[in-house]
Amino acid sequence: MTNSVIFNAMRTTLLGLLITLLCTGVRAQTTVHVTLPQALADSALDGRLLLLLSQDSTAEPRFQVTDGPDTQLAFGRNVSDWEPGTTVTITADDRGYPIASLAGVPPGSYRAQVLLHRYETFHRADGHTVQLPMDRGEGQQWNRAPGNLLSTPVTVTLRADRSGPITLTLDQEIPEIEEPDDTDYVKHIKIRSKLLSDFWGRDMYLGAHVLLPEGHADHPEVKYPLAIMHGHFPADFGGWRTTPPDTTEPCVYSDRFGLDCYNRIEQQEAYDFYRTWTGPDFPRVIAVEIQHANPYYDDSYAVNSENLGPYGDAITYELIPEIERQFRGIGEGWARFVYGGSTGGWEALAVQVLYPDDYGTCYAACPDPIDFRAYTVVNLYEDANAYTLDSPFKQTERPARRDSLGHVSTTLREANMRELVLGDRSRSGQQWDIWEAVYSPVGDDGYPQRIWDKVSGHIDPRVADYWREHYDLTHIMQRDWATLGPKLRGKVNIYVGDMDNYYLNNAVYLTEQFLRSRDFGGEITYGDRAEHCWNGDPEQPNAISRLRYHRMFIPKWAGKVGELAPAGADLSSWQY
Known part of the structure; x- marks a missing residue:
């Protein structure tokens, strides 16, 4: 070997070491x-x-x-x-x-x-x-x-x-949050759940915001149906305001809807609901918004889970009967109906399917994925990777969020990387982690098993199989239709925008294919160019319809309950 060759080799080695040291120094x-x-x-x-x-x-x-x-x-x-x-x-x-x-x-x-x-x-x-x-x-x-x-x-x-x-x-x-005060119409209830306390090894509580019907105090002999709105954590009863909008507050522009003073629009809708609720023609029911925030998320998805515990049973058999006891609910399955949007839409359909005798009707708007063949844009049973389209030569990132024109603002990988920074082991408190916490079996370390590797996106088919059998609502209905079908007929109603921001309409299409092949007797409706979370109202744009869940679904149920209630049910005393 010549001296020049030796020199060049040494120079290359030293240069590599220098670069390594410089990079290590910057990193340190x-x-x-x-x-x-x-x-x-x-x-x-x-x-x-x-x-x-x-x-x-x-x-x-x-x-x-x-x-x-x-x-x-x-x-x-x-x-x-x-x-x-x-x-x-x-x-x-x-x-x-x-x-x-x-x-x-x-x-x-x-x-x-x-x-x-x-x-x-x-x-x-x-x-x-x-x-x-x-x-x-x-x-x-x-x-x-x-x-x-x-x-x-x-x-x-x-x-x-x-x-x-x-x-x-x-x-x-960060200071503690003050509990809301009761008013003439809005009451608050909080109970210790024995089921959840036993599971978690410490006291665990369930709560609810309860809106009493007009005339509740004047009719002490009347018992009322329960209108149960599922959804994300409500600080107080949502969409309720007894005074007109505060015009002294600065206007807040809504980027999503392109509307100025959207805060005042929300306040006006809440005030209009108060006037409608107390008016002469609105159905007299008890409206409930459940509080079931837990160590993983702002609500439990209202089902039993290996990681979260028996929230479905606790809500159905502990909380709801206590609400009915305190505020004079009828206390029968036909007189409890559920509704909600997004997470609440999935919960409404889930409890109707999993507790068919305990709930009388569901109205599920823009539900989270109800068929895991369309887990937003991923087929959990056939795709190999959640983040990219299957291809031998290129990587195309899957989208996570779009607007009504299809413009993508984030990808599945980006959304999951954000969660991984906020908390590992499904502890971010965000959307993909809570689905995993609710649906997955418990891992050896006590935390949820990953449906896919959070970094690579590789899907675990064993976990996907578990999800299918326990929480894929379309699969469960199809699997158990012989017994479920008669109990669900006329009770399953689904609404979604065909440009839902999170592609939630994709799963509804698959669910619709099955339900329309059966005599399901319900309603499935799509909003043209409607985003998340359209509620099925054909007369209102998305910006307004999302604020009218109570006004939309309570009268809809009241108009149909006569077809679904058992013979001899009291359909008149609460309709004063």
């Missing part, structure tokens, strides 16, 4: 030290530590981590037994969204904030010990949860050479 210097002051904690804490960076000054960074193109940056890591007075370091090895690592963040000035989403340790009845963020009255929102610790946003500079670490300090705690 991309660090953020976070201090937990002794004044904010009296014992060691567990949870998810999030670093939030933003170049948008319109809001705190904690409110700017979205799945759309306007998102800012987040980086997350778990902390365990974090002692007060000590420091935890976030490094380039910790996962980020939408930039995968701190090392990839462009140099510049950022508003920085850190937040600790606190976890509680549960010793469940199934023998597993898990750490999860218990809901604390906020509806499982990591950026608003009482007891979470955070820092005041400050401006930091990331230099091109990444010289020097950044130091941030948690300096405040």
Whole structure:
């Protein structure tokens, strides 16, 4: 070997080592030290530590981590037994969204904030010990949860050479949320669920906001049907307002609907509902919005689950009978009807299918995927990968969200990467993780088994098979139609926009194919160019129809109950 060859080889080796050292140095210097002051904690804490960076000054960074193109940056890591007075370091090895690592963040000035989403340790009845963020009255929102610790946003500079670490300090705690007060019409109920407490190994509660009919106090002998609206966590009874819109409030523009002063439109709709509810012609029923936030999400999907526990039984056999006892409900299956949109639409159909004798009718608007052959845009039983179309030579990313013209704002991969930063092991409190938590069997570690690998998107067919048999509502109806069919006839009604933002109409098409092959006696309707969450009202645009669930479905049920109620049912005393 000649000297020149040896020299060139040595030069190449040294250059490689230099590049490695430089890259390693930059990576090592991309660090953020976070201090937990002794004044904010009296014992060691567990949870998810999030670093939030933003170049948008319109809001705190904690409110700017979205799945759309306007998102800012987040980086997350778990902390365990974090002692007060000590420091935890976030490094380039910790996962980020939408930039995968701190090392990839462009140099510049950022508003920085850190937040600790606190976890509680549960010793469940199934023998597993898990750490999860218990809901604390906020509806499982990591950026608003009482007891979470955070820092005041400050401006930091990331230099091109990444010289020097950044130091941030948690300096405040999100305060508790006050319970809403009862009024003449709106009451609040909260019960300890024995079923759920036994499962979780600590006291667990179910609640509801209850809207009493006009004349309830004046007719103490009357018992009423129950109108049960399922859906996401309601801070109070949604869509109810006893005063006209507050014109002194600044107008809020709706980007989604392109409407100015949409906040006043919402207030006007809520006030109109109050006047309709108390008017002479509205059906006299008890309207209920259930509160079932839990350690995984802002509601439980109202079914029994290996990971969440027996929420279906707890709601059906503990909460609803107690509401009927306290507020004079009829207390029979025919006199309970369910409705809702999105998550609530899936729940309405699910409880009707899984508890056919306990509920009399369902109205499911824009339901979450009710057939897992169209799990939004993924066929869980045939596709190999959730994130990309199956192809030997190219990767086409699957979309997660579109507008009414089909313009895509996020992909399935992006939406799931966001969740993985906010919380691993299905603990993000977001949409894909809650589906996994509800539908999946428990893994060996006590957390939900992944339907697909969160990083690669590879689908696990064994988990998909479990989902099919337990929660694929179309499959369950088809499998059990011999016994279910007579109990569901006339009770299944589905509404969805054909441009639903999350492609939820795709599953409805498949469900419709089956139901129309049977004498199901219900209604399936599509809204032309309607987005999420159209409720079936042909007279109103999406921006209005989504605000009229009570007004839409309560009269619809009252007009049909005579066809569905058993002989001898009381259909008159509550119709004063």
